[in-house]
Amino acid sequence: MNTDKNESPMTQILADLKALAIGFATTFKHLFQKPFTEEYPEYKRPLPARSRARIILTRDPDGGERCVACYLCSAVCPVSCISMQSAEQADGRRYAPWFRINFGRCIYCGLCEEACPTAAIQLTPDFEMCKQDILALVYEKEDLLVDHGGKDKQYNFYQYAGVVTDVGEKGTHIKEEKPVNIRSNLP
Amino acid sequence: MLTWIAGFILLIVKLGIVLGCMLFLAAYLVWAERKLLARLQVRYGPNRAGKFGLLQPIADSIKMITKEDIVPEAADRIIFLVAPAVVATTALLMFAVVPFGSSLKIWGREIPLVISDLNVGLLYVFALSSLGVYGVALGGWASNSKFALLGGIRGAAQMISYELSLGLSLIPIVMLAQSFSLVDIVQAQANYPFIFVQPISFAIFFISAVAESKRIPFDLPEAENELGAGFHMEYSGMRFGLFFIGEYVHIQVLGALAAVFFLGGWRGPWLPPPVWLLLKIILVALVMIWIRGTLPRLRYDQLMELGWKVLVPAALINIVITGAFILI
Numbered sequence: 001m002n003t004d005k006n007e008s009p010m011t012q013i014l015a016d017l018k019a020l021a022i023g024f025a026t027t028f029k030h031l032f033q034k035p036f037t038e039e040y041p042e043y044k045r046p047l048p049a050r051s052r053a054r055i056i057l058t059r060d061p062d063g064g065e066r067c068v069a070c071y072l073c074s075a076v077c078p079v080s081c082i083s084m085q086s087a088e089q090a091d092g093r094r095y096a097p098w099f100r101i102n103f104g105r106c107i108y109c110g111l112c113e114e115a116c117p118t119a120a121i122q123l124t125p126d127f128e129m130c131k132q133d134i135l136a137l138v139y140e141k142e143d144l145l146v147d148h149g150g151k152d153k154q155y156n157f158y159q160y161a162g163v164v165t166d167v168g169e170k171g172t173h174i175k176e177e178k179p180v181n182i183r184s185n186l187p
Numbered sequence: 188m189l190t191w192i193a194g195f196i197l198l199i200v201k202l203g204i205v206l207g208c209m210l211f212l213a214a215y216l217v218w219a220e221r222k223l224l225a226r227l228q229v230r231y232g233p234n235r236a237g238k239f240g241l242l243q244p245i246a247d248s249i250k251m252i253t254k255e256d257i258v259p260e261a262a263d264r265i266i267f268l269v270a271p272a273v274v275a276t277t278a279l280l281m282f283a284v285v286p287f288g289s290s291l292k293i294w295g296r297e298i299p300l301v302i303s304d305l306n307v308g309l310l311y312v313f314a315l316s317s318l319g320v321y322g323v324a325l326g327g328w329a330s331n332s333k334f335a336l337l338g339g340i341r342g343a344a345q346m347i348s349y350e351l352s353l354g355l356s357l358i359p360i361v362m363l364a365q366s367f368s369l370v371d372i373v374q375a376q377a378n379y380p381f382i383f384v385q386p387i388s389f390a391i392f393f394i395s396a397v398a399e400s401k402r403i404p405f406d407l408p409e410a411e412n413e414l415g416a417g418f419h420m421e422y423s424g425m426r427f428g429l430f431f432i433g434e435y436v437h438i439q440v441l442g443a444l445a446a447v448f449f450l451g452g453w454r455g456p457w458l459p460p461p462v463w464l465l466l467k468i469i470l471v472a473l474v475m476i477w478i479r480g481t482l483p484r485l486r487y488d489q490l491m492e493l494g495w496k497v498l499v500p501a502a503l504i505n506i507v508i509t510g511a512f513i514l515i
Contacts, residue, residue, distance in 0.1 A: 020482075027227045027481040037231045 049151065052110045053127035055101055057120055057141065058150035062167075065145070066120030066157060069096035073112035073121050081105035082112060082121075091166040093158065099141040104134045118157035122150040193296070201302055209282060212468075213435040214244035219469075220435075220476050227480030251428035259331060259421050266329035271419075271426045274322030274433035277315045281440045284308035286370045288453050288460035300453075300460065301370055308369040309361060312444065313354055316399060320346040322433065323401070323408055327418035338417025341487065342408035345398060348494035349405075353395035355502035356388045359509035360448050373452030380451035387505050389449045391498050396441040397475060398494070400434065404482040407490060442471035 007015075038045055060066050069086030084099040112121050131137055149155065158167035159174050171178040218233065218240065225232025233240030258267055288300030305311050320343055327339015361367060363384070364375035375381075382389045398405035409417035419430045446452055446467035453460035485493065 023481045024477065027477065030229050031223075031226050033229050035226070035229050035231045037229075039231070039234075 047125035047127075049125065051125040051127075052108045052113075052123040054103070054124050054129050055106070055112070055139075055144065056122055056124055056146045056150060057099065057144040058122055058152075059145070059147055060156040060158075061149060061154055062156065063147070064093075064156075064158075064167075065095055066118045066155075067096050067099065068094040068118055068120070068157065069099075070094070070117060072115040072117065076111045076115040078109060078111065079105045079107055092163060093165045093167075096141065099144060101139050101144060103129065103137040103139060119150070119152045119155050120157075124150075197296075197298060198302070201298075205282060205287075205302060206279065209279065209436055209439060210432065212439055212465075213432050214248065216435045216438060216472055217247070217431070218244050219472070220479075223473065223476045224480050227477065248428070251425050254424035256424040256426055257421075261331040262421065263329040263331065266325050267421075268426070270322045270326030270329060271422065271429035271433070272322075273325070274319055275429045275436065277319035277322065278433045278436040278440055281312050281315045282436075282443065284311055284369050285440070285443045285447055285464075286373055286452060287464045299370075304368060304370045307367045309357060309367045309372075312369075313350065316353075317346070317350055319433070319437070320350075322430075323418045326422070326430070327408070330418075330421035332421050334414045334416075335418050335420045338408045338410070338414050338420065341410075342401065342418055345401075345405065345407055345490060345494075348491060349395045349398040349498075352391055352494060352498035352502050353399060355499060355506065356391035356395060357448060358502075358506050359385050359388050362506075362509055362513055369447050369452075373447055373454065376451045376454060380449060380454070382449040385449065385505075385509070387501065388509075389445075391502050391505070392448065393445060393471075394493075395498060396445060397478060398490075400437045400441055400475070402434075402438070402475060403479040404485050405490060406484060407487060410484065438472050438475060439468050442468035442475075445471045 057065065057067055067084075069084055071084065071086065074080070074082040074084060081102040081104075082100070084096040086094055087097045088094050108123065110123050113123050116122075129137075156167065158165050162170075162173050162176055164170055170176075221243070222232040222240065233243040236242040236246045258264060283302040284305050286299075286301035286304070291298045291300055323342035323346070324339045327335045327337070327342065330336070330339075360372060360381055363381060364372040366372060366375070401408050407417075408414075409419070411417075414420070419427055422430060443464065446464055450467050452467075453464045455463035455466075458466070
């Protein structure tokens, strides 16, 4: 009820009744409409590629593990659900001998993905991973590793890194100058 | 002695049937409300438990019964435990005076189709519906929680104001039927239901009835989005279930009363009387659900203003006009 002084009470009442009638007619019309509901287990809405659910560890195009065990994801994780150990391969590449994510704690914030310098850790749209046993939600490296590049298929960290490994010698990396001889280019 | 025993057994059987029907109807009224409300809001509503979610009331009651019955440490224990029962019992007892048919003849014995034909049936109904407020107010008080207390206070204030217009709206009916007995009131509507002669009265009664049953747009004692759950906030398990049953039985009773006072009670062509009463109850309940699906909640002062400044004077004027007509 708005209290407009200029209108007579009768027109006011009629206007109110009309407003009520419109409301009731609207809900009555809804009765014969097909509900908008998407019924979940029968219909699964295709999720955007960037929606954040189960975390994976991706590989570079050559099939090597991208993760260099830098601990950045573990450090940025607000609930500390990522833990790992770092080690070095014979050619100097760093890797994680074990890598563990506790999905019972994970809040799927995606900060690990943002922190990752090698695009190794990525979130996928697959969210149907609940378990009765909470310990079954602790994923080890074998559970996390996949054999594809995730969202960034062509990226290979060691082709840019400037670190001497099997992937490239000094000066062979992308956007890297040939090494100069510091003795011969003295003034 | 033998007739006394036979009468007693009959009463128990009648009580059992009515109680069973009411609880069953209350359970399926919840289902109907959820389903219909969902469709009004362009959703599906419960559709997982059984076909069309028809087993949902059973699933709900199993859940309610098996849940833990928590009593808050700071609560006033005894009152806290009793309050839900008050709501449910008063709602159930109100149905005792509602006639659901004229009478049945079995083995040469006349069985009136009403549990108790009180000659002050209408006053009995009001007495019980006023008592029902105690369940709300005490439940809110005993919970020892600010939200529950606010809900309880609102409940009490709202009930007092709407009880008045509810009672006043029925005085013209009593004047027309010249009786307080619900059986006589239905008898007086043999030619035409009273809604045709007392439409204003019906409107006041219906609005007050919705307010009595604490439903949207008058659900201030519950007011989910300001008080959590209002007066039954601290309740869990079957005690919460009792409040719920009380509310839905209350809807049925108010539907039955609307039918008895205005829609001709069990009267109707072709179908047997109890079915007519049932249909009228369901019709009133469906309209109440429709209202719930459409209107927003009134503010507290608007609620009070509507009760005291609109409904009560309108009911009083209606009484005067009806009296004048009867005198002429």
